[in-house]
Amino acid sequence: MKKRDKCTGRLFCFQRQQKQALQKLPKNKYSTLMKTRYLSLLLLLSVFLSSDIFAQKPADSTCTIVLHGHWSIQSSASLTDDGKVISQPGYTAKGWYPTSIPSTVLAALVANKMYPDPYYGNNYMELPGVRRWDKPEGNPFESSWWYRTEFDLPSGYAGKHVRLKFHSVNYRANLWVNGQKMADSTQMEGAYRLYSFDITQYTKAGQKNCLALEIYPPKTFDLTISWVDWNPTPPDRSMGIWYDVTLSASGPVTIEHPFVKTKLNLPSTDKAKLSVIAEVRNAESAPIKGLLKGTIENITFSKEVNLNAKEAKEVTFLPEEFPQLVVENPRLWWPHTVGPQNLYYLNLSFEIDGKVSDSRKTRFGIREITSWMNEFDTLRTKVFQVNGRNIVIRGGGYVEDLMLRPSNERVDADLRYLKFMNMNTLRMEAPRGSDYLFERCDEEGILIMVGWCCGLPFESWKHWTSHMTDIAEKSWRDQVVNLRAHPSVFTWLYGSDNFPPEDIERRYINVLRQYDRTRPYSSSATQAPGKIEGYTGLFMGPWPQVYGYLPPNYWYTDFQTKEIFSKEVTTGMKADESKILFKLDLPKELTNIYFVKLILQDKAGKEISSNFYWLSAKGDENADFTDLAKLPPVNVTTKLNPLVKENGKLKLVVEFTNSSTSLAFAMNSKLLSASTREPVLPIFWQDNYFSLLPGEKHTLEMQVDASLVTEEKLLFKLDGWNLRATHRNMNCRCLKRYREE
Numbered sequence: 042m043k044k045r046d047k048c049t050g051r052l053f054c055f056q057r058q059q060k061q062a063l064q065k066l067p068k069n070k071y072s073t074l075m076k077t078r079y080l081s082l083l084l085l086l087s088v089f090l091s092s093d094i095f096a097q098k099p100a101d102s103t104c105t106i107v108l109h110g111h112w113s114i115q116s117s118a119s120l121t122d123d124g125k126v127i128s129q130p131g132y133t134a135k136g137w138y139p140t141s142i143p144s145t146v147l148a149a150l151v152a153n154k155m156y157p158d159p160y161y162g163n164n165y166m167e168l169p170g171v172r173r174w175d176k177p178e179g180n181p182f183e184s185s186w187w188y189r190t191e192f193d194l195p196s197g198y199a200g201k202h203v204r205l206k207f208h209s210v211n212y213r214a215n216l217w218v219n220g221q222k223m224a225d226s227t228q229m230e231g232a233y234r235l236y237s238f239d240i241t242q243y244t245k246a247g248q249k250n251c252l253a254l255e256i257y258p259p260k261t262f263d264l265t266i267s268w269v270d271w272n273p274t275p276p277d278r279s280m281g282i283w284y285d286v287t288l289s290a291s292g293p294v295t296i297e298h299p300f301v302k303t304k305l306n307l308p309s310t311d312k313a314k315l316s317v318i319a320e321v322r323n324a325e326s327a328p329i330k331g332l333l334k335g336t337i338e339n340i341t342f343s344k345e346v347n348l349n350a351k352e353a354k355e356v357t358f359l360p361e362e363f364p365q366l367v368v369e370n371p372r373l374w375w376p377h378t379v380g381p382q383n384l385y386y387l388n389l390s391f392e393i394d395g396k397v398s399d400s401r402k403t404r405f406g407i408r409e410i411t412s413w414m415n416e417f418d419t420l421r422t423k424v425f426q427v428n429g430r431n432i433v434i435r436g437g438g439y440v441e442d443l444m445l446r447p448s449n450e451r452v453d454a455d456l457r458y459l460k461f462m463n464m465n466t467l468r469m470e471a472p473r474g475s476d477y478l479f480e481r482c483d484e485e486g487i488l489i490m491v492g493w494c495c496g497l498p499f500e501s502w503k504h505w506t507s508h509m510t511d512i513a514e515k516s517w518r519d520q521v522v523n524l525r526a527h528p529s530v531f532t533w534l535y536g537s538d539n540f541p542p543e544d545i546e547r548r549y550i551n552v553l554r555q556y557d558r559t560r561p562y563s564s565s566a567t568q569a570p571g572k573i574e575g576y577t578g579l580f581m582g583p584w585p586q587v588y589g590y591l592p593p594n595y596w597y598t599d600f601q602t603k604e605i606f607s608k609e610v611t612t613g614m615k616a617d618e619s620k621i622l623f624k625l626d627l628p629k630e631l632t633n634i635y636f637v638k639l640i641l642q643d644k645a646g647k648e649i650s651s652n653f654y655w656l657s658a659k660g661d662e663n664a665d666f667t668d669l670a671k672l673p674p675v676n677v678t679t680k681l682n683p684l685v686k687e688n689g690k691l692k693l694v695v696e697f698t699n700s701s702t703s704l705a706f707a708m709n710s711k712l713l714s715a716s717t718r719e720p721v722l723p724i725f726w727q728d729n730y731f732s733l734l735p736g737e738k739h740t741l742e743m744q745v746d747a748s749l750v751t752e753e754k755l756l757f758k759l760d761g762w763n764l765r766a767t768h769r770n771m772n773c774r775c776l777k778r779y780r781e782e
Contacts, residue, residue: 106288108252111190113137114149117255118184128217128253130191137189145211145281146186146256148444159275159443170276182258182277189253194288196247201290202324203244205252207236208523209283211266212259218243218252226257232265232283233471233516235523237297239324256280262504264512266471267494271440283445284476292398293325294348294391298522301337301387301405302559305371307429313371313407317358319389323348331393337385340365346391373428374406374528376465377486379617382406384483384528406483406528412561414578418621420568423578425531425561427488433617434488436466441473452478454723456485461725468566470494470537482529491524492534492566493517500539514548518556525557533557536565538581543572550574605630631658633668636704638734653732655706672763675701677708677733681757684773686747691773693743695757699733706732708761710741715754715770721745 115137126132140149147168150156159165166172170180194203205218213226221243229236244250258280259265268274302316315337323329333356334343342363346356360366372383383406390400411426425432436459442448452475459467467487471494482489493499505513517535524530535541535549546564550573553562564571567581610622637654657664680696693712699705707730712721724745733739753773760766 106192106195108142108190108192108286108288110141111192112140112142112144113189114140114144114146115187115189116181116184117187118181120187124215124217124222124253124255125220127187127189128251129220130249130251132189132251134189142188142190142282142286143284143445143447145275145277145279145283145445146182147275147277147279148281148446151444165273168276171273180276182280185255185257186280187253187255188282189251191249191251192288194244194246194248194250195290198244198290199246201241201292202239202295203241204289204291204295205238205240206287206289207282208285209233210236210254210256211279211281211283212263213257215255216252217254219245219250229254231512231516232259232263232279233520235519241324252286254282256282262498262501262509264498264509264516266473267496267498268440268443269494269496271438271470272443275443279445281445283473292391292393292396293323293329294331294393294398295322295324296320296333296389296391296399296401297322297353299387299389299401299403300522300526301385301403303371303405303407303409305407305409305428307409307411310373310428311370313368314360315366315368315407316360317342317366317387317389318355319401320353320355321346321348321391322353323351326350329393331391331398334390334392336388337366340368342366368407371407374408374483375486376427376432376488377460378463378465379427379430379432379486382484382486382528403526404480404483405526408528410531410560412532412578414576417619420580421576421578422580423561423563427531431617432465432488433619434466434490436464436468436488436490438470439467439474440470445473447475447477449475449477452481456481456487457723457725459487460485466490466531468492471499479524479527479529483527487529488531489527489529490532490534491520491530492563493537495537495539500537500541502542502545505545510545510548513545514552517549518552521552521556525559530560532560533562534564534566535562536571538565538567540564540567540569540571540577546571546573605635633658634666636732669706669762672706673701673703675699675703675705675764677701677705677759677761677764679757679759679767679769681769681771684755684771689747690744691747691750693757695741695743697733697739697741697759699735699737702735703763704732704734705764706762708732708759708764710743711758711760712743712745713756713758713768714752715756716752718756721749721755723749 113134115134119136120127122132127134138149138153138155140152144152147156151158156168157164159168170182205223207229209232210229211232212230214224214229215222215226216224216229216238218240223238223240223243224236259278266279297320299317299319302318304314304316306312306314317335317337319333321333327350329348331346331348332343333346335341335358342358342365344356344358346354348354358366372385373380374383375381384404385407387403387405388400389402391398408428411429412423413426415422415424425434439455442451465486465488467482468490470492474489479489481487498504499513521533533553535546535553540546541549541564550562562574563577563579564574565577566579568577568579570576605628608623612620612622614620635656635658637652637656639650639652639654640648641650642648655666655669657666659665678698678700680698682694682696685692695710697708709729709731710726712724713719714721724743726743727741728739731739731741750773755771755773757769757771758766
């Protein structure tokens with residue numbers, strides 16, 4: 042796994058930790074809550090990130106260098122110098138804003154205190170360019186911005202080919218190295234592109250070098266990130282550099298995009314056929330003959346490769362040609378709800394006359410993803426299988442920080458929340474997400490659905506030119522090649538709310554057929570049939586109202602919490618099975634608002650799951666919940682058991698009792714710092730925003746890392762829709778003993 046810089050993050054997660062979660066707010070300030078929409082369950086994530094500018098770590102003679110620190114940015118509107126001057130080592134970048142990479146323009150300016158943090162109060166609305174009536178001449182994000190850094194190139198790079206690589210420069214850019222223009226904005230175009238440049242003749246090993254990019258903001262229909270209603274669109278439209286910028290050194294031939302395809306002998310899983318694929322590229326102006334060698338644990342294989350001048354070629358090792366690539370009793374990769382996440386490493390090297398020109402190491406999992414179409418509740422439903430086993434997809438959409446600020450700590454917390462909720466899937470609407478996120482999902486057994494975003498610009502096909510279609514195809518190819526090695530990626534979506542026109546769909550499919558035939562794919566996230574692939578088997582609400590809500594039909598009570606219907610059903614369930622137990626007609630006599638409670642118990646009567654719903658008698662489209670304001674106030678008693686420390690975690694058990702004759706609605710528990718009154722986060726409650734019927738009792742357990750609690754006094758807070766917030770002091774004696782130990 043790549044080592045990345047430390048930074049702090051806070052998570053905002055609807056449903057399990059809602060707005061008190063990882064984003065801390067000052068007193069009397071409120072974050073702007075965004076309109077959300079759902080595929081299954083939407084995790085709305087926003088983050089407050091504080092980061093400092095890290096110096097470039099020393100490198101050995103030939104290792105890959107990540108150009109993270111010592112960057113600065115400036116608007117072209119404030120400069121008179123051109124790229125030839127700006128990209129010279131020693132250039133005086135007076136008045137420029139220091140930053141690190143990855144960073145958008147807005148993120149850098151906020152970090153430099155040019156604008157207040159948009160996560161507080163109404164600060165977002167005060168950013169230039171947010172309001173429609175802002176004039177272009179007053180919007181600093183209308184012009185291009187320069188990104189510049191100087192770096193020491195190791196002396197060991199001398200005599201080698203030096204490659205400069207970018208992933209996702211938004212949106213167009215001119216690239217300069219040591220006063221020489223390497224590429225213009227027609228060559229660097231597209232927010233989801235991969236770029237690799239041979240800059241050997243323009244760099245100086247053992248000396249100071251300079252790199253500069255003039256980055257242009259995306260225009261209205263440019264194929265960039267589309268926040269739609271996941272987050273408010275930042276005024277710079279995420280202009281900047283989204284991923285690491287790297288330098289590497291090699292001999293004449295480089296290895297790119299290594300990939301291992303795995304095929305099981307289903308329905309058995311005791312044998313796997315591995316196919317190893319990689320691209321090799323000759324940087325010389327003369328033909329080269331060499332040997333591509335590979336190892337996977339104790340398996341070795343090699344092939345002689347001939348390359349013409351400047352030729353790039355895909356090399357494949359097939360199990361039919363190399364029988365050692367048939368693995369007996371492989372260690373399989375599974376989603377975390379099913380089995381372990383076994384991972385292997387592929388090592389490749391290209392040798393010329395016995396000397397290594399380049400080497401690559403990549404990680405993969407042995408697993409096979411398939412799907413089949415099922416008829417379920419009158420709907421065509423796609424059933425995904427991992428290693429021949431049906432897997433019920435339980436997850437939600439993942440959205441990054443508004444300014445795309447990376448945070449490994451935030452990713453780790455997010456994935457803990459997801460697994461704590463017994464979910465197994467994230468949807469990346471637009472293939473965003475840090476490399477660290479995909480690596481951690483591989484390790485944690487979390488499935489990832491990857492695809493383009495809805496709305497502008499990816500579904501504005503009537504505005505596309507032939508050039509935009511070319512950019513879309515190249516972007517799709519780059520993302521597929523970049524992500525295909527991750528076992529966690531289980532399906533591709535080349536549409537979202539709508540399927541693309543037939544000609545564009547065909548180009549997307551051709552990319553998948555050429556570069557990745559190992560996963561199912563769909564034309565959209567709706568059930569609408571595409572022109573080529575037909576029905577998707579996916580579901581986003583009652584078509585064509587893709588965001589429509591379908592209410593449950595289970596146990597009903599009226600507004601006075603009088604039970605008006607009850608039914609019990611005994612059933613058995615297979616692993617990862619979906620089943621309709623029964624359907625109900627609504628009772629004719631209903632109050633304006635009525636409540637539904639569903640309880641699932643095991644054979645011994647122990648509660649496994651409990652869901653609570655509030656519904657309107659006027660239906661979903663005309664729903665009226667104003668009567669919730671008429672719920673009478675209630676008193677709920679709480680019993681706090683002593684905090685205990687166990688395996689580095691603090692655990693608290695709380696018992697709740699609703700002794701009133703009315704419903705206690707949407708109650709939420711919090712653990713606060715006694716000194717700051719800020720929530721302790723991340724924290725894991727078994728449930729939140731829960732409701733209790735009259736006389737009902739409920740017990741919850743909480744867990745939190747003991748290292749996050751820095752004081753010996755805490756506050757327990759309980760609030761809810763129709764009960765007054767109460768606070769209870771807690772003494773953390775176990776923490777004192779923990780620190781003494």
